[in-house]
Amino acid sequence: MLIFLVCGLGVASWAPIVPYAKERLGFNDANLGLLLLLMGAGALIMMPITGILIRKNGSKKITLSAIIILSIVLPLLLLMDTPLTMGLTLFTFGAAIGTIDVAMNAQAINIERYYSQHIMSSFHGLFSLGGILGPLFMGGMIKSGLQPVIAIGTISVVLLLIVFSQYKSLLSSAHESKDTEQTKFSWPGRAVIFLGLMCFIVFLAEGSILDWSAVFLKDIKNFDAAIAGAGYAAFSIAMTAMRLLGDKFVDKISPQKIVLFGAAISSAGYLVAVFSPWGWLSLAGFVLVGLGAANIVPVLFSAAGKIKGVPASVALPIVTTIGYTGSLAGPAGIGFIAYSSSLSVAFCVIALLLLVVSISYRQQ
Template sequence: MNSTTDAAVAGKPATPSLAGARRATRLIFLVSGIGMSAWAPMVPYAKARLGLDDAQLGLALLAFGGGSMLSMPFVGWLAHRLGNRTLIVASGLLMCLALPVLAMVTNITELIGVLLYFGVVLGAVDVAMNAHAVDVERLDGGRLMSGFHGLFSVGGLTGAALTSALLAVGVPLTAAASVLAILLAVVVLWLRSDLLDDAPTADTPRKEPMRMPHALAWLLGLLCFVSFLAEGAMLDWSAVFLRDVRGISAASAGFGYAFFSAAMVVGRFSGDRFVGRYGPESAMRIGAALAAAGFLLVACVSGVVMSLVGFVLIGLGASNIVPVMFSAAGRLPNTSPAIAIATVTTLGYVGLLSGPALIGLVAHISSLPMAFAGVAGLLVLVSFSARIVK
């Protein structure tokens, strides 16, 4: 840590720096959410433009989760050695480059390549910003993680809704993606100076050895697998579900993910208070059960309105599962927060790696509603396992 951080730990005045770090952390969560969710309305366009069926699209989407999963062990090491600020800025700018390219791919090979790259840089942003959030939460002394993730959900709402709105009024897909990319890059460059400067220097090198993550990090990662699978189902398949199963136009299908993201915002901005009052175990148990009920509603009850209600329930239920797990991982003893979070998110992104393909395979064999019902069953298991976050 730098001298400002050391001063905060020692009780010396560092409020302006800490306030700036909180603001910058919120902004990078917002940017990451916008960048990732902007892809959701593009999925039906890519499917139609390239002539893909459900199984082919599912296999192509493997690259997104695969890129993140493969990069995260190295990202944890880089964040540990170079500092979270350096990694946040570099990977955030690289993320912006992917958006207009995703709108221009002309064949499945290009789609796979760009999704692989997109997954790598989003995974880097994810690990570094969550490790930075753990440091800020520790310095602040209160519960902040759900609020940080709430800004990610605001980004999810903003990115999906804004992209869908631009497409609905006739803005070309490439132009819409390019505008978002430029705006996000400007924000990343602006917030850089407020991030905690935790890079090692000649006076304070990082000599501590790389240790294996705590055993609980692996267990948390298995539960994170299911949660990421559920969120990935919303990102990659909600628009397809509304278009192909409920008959909504492609230009408006992205609003399903926007409803999900709006519910995530509500849940996460109230999450720090809820977790502080009732504890992380209750937050995780109740949330997983509510998300399971939402998936069952979407899968089993016909009608666009009921599907949107189901998306809202999924968002409310899933809103605090990941923040609770990340906060727990960042506080594990004898493990660097970046490495612990990298372990949890790596296993989580295995859910993004296998989830879209599995959902696509089940949809191809039976139906997309049946695939959603399977996700509900996995979330019930998470609810029964909530005691681990104690």
């Protein structure tokens, strides 16, 4: 679970230092946006490659190696002063995150199988918790007077301390032997693609809250700019809380119903946010999105590790790659829809897609 916390902390610690990097490079928003694409490209390229590395070396070693690289790269994000060096550093940062994501989920699938009970939501809950704590820790250290590079270096040390303290507890490659036997290349089956597309939609819905909720609240619901970020905060807190409690819900009702009801609740949340005449109710809509979506991805990732005839080290990288494409490319598509019509219409499209997930999902 602490490895998931490490990944969440590592990803979220980047957010508070983006303005410093932007100022040092002298970039405008457009230039920064293009540079940030390299981070996503690094993650997407490494996700399928990580599956190959896991089959050869086991997810335990890959997890350790990627976190070490992440810890080294984090301070460099505040030291690189040219577009080329910053671009290469961001690409490496994204590649490390993508590698950790696949490797830690491969570990989680095997641990869940080892315990023979649903625990995937708790893992992802720690990732979400790291996403909340990262900016708080970074912001607190910087506000207390520490130089940003020292603050981010402190985060790197914490990440290393956690991973080295927990390394012995990770399952060895011997426990993954059944999943690593892949003698020849084969195209992913329909079940793998289906799970990937479901993840694509859910990640699109989550990513759109990150990228567009503040704009929506400010421009459509007339929120003050200073508090427009409350939508994402409400969503994040709701998602974290529900993930930490999620395994109990999965035990009480079937994983299939978690997806069916969760997607429907998230869809309703988007519609509440759009059609509410009151600002506070729009915030409640974003809370519903977080509550509903919280445990869908953990269930889908767990299902990817249980597809008959397909090793988890093959299925999981494909599902994660397709899914994270939704978090990267999806919000851009939402921007196109918003430009062509309105952001409210774009949010309604997301609500419709979530209903597709609710209606179409079947247990794999």
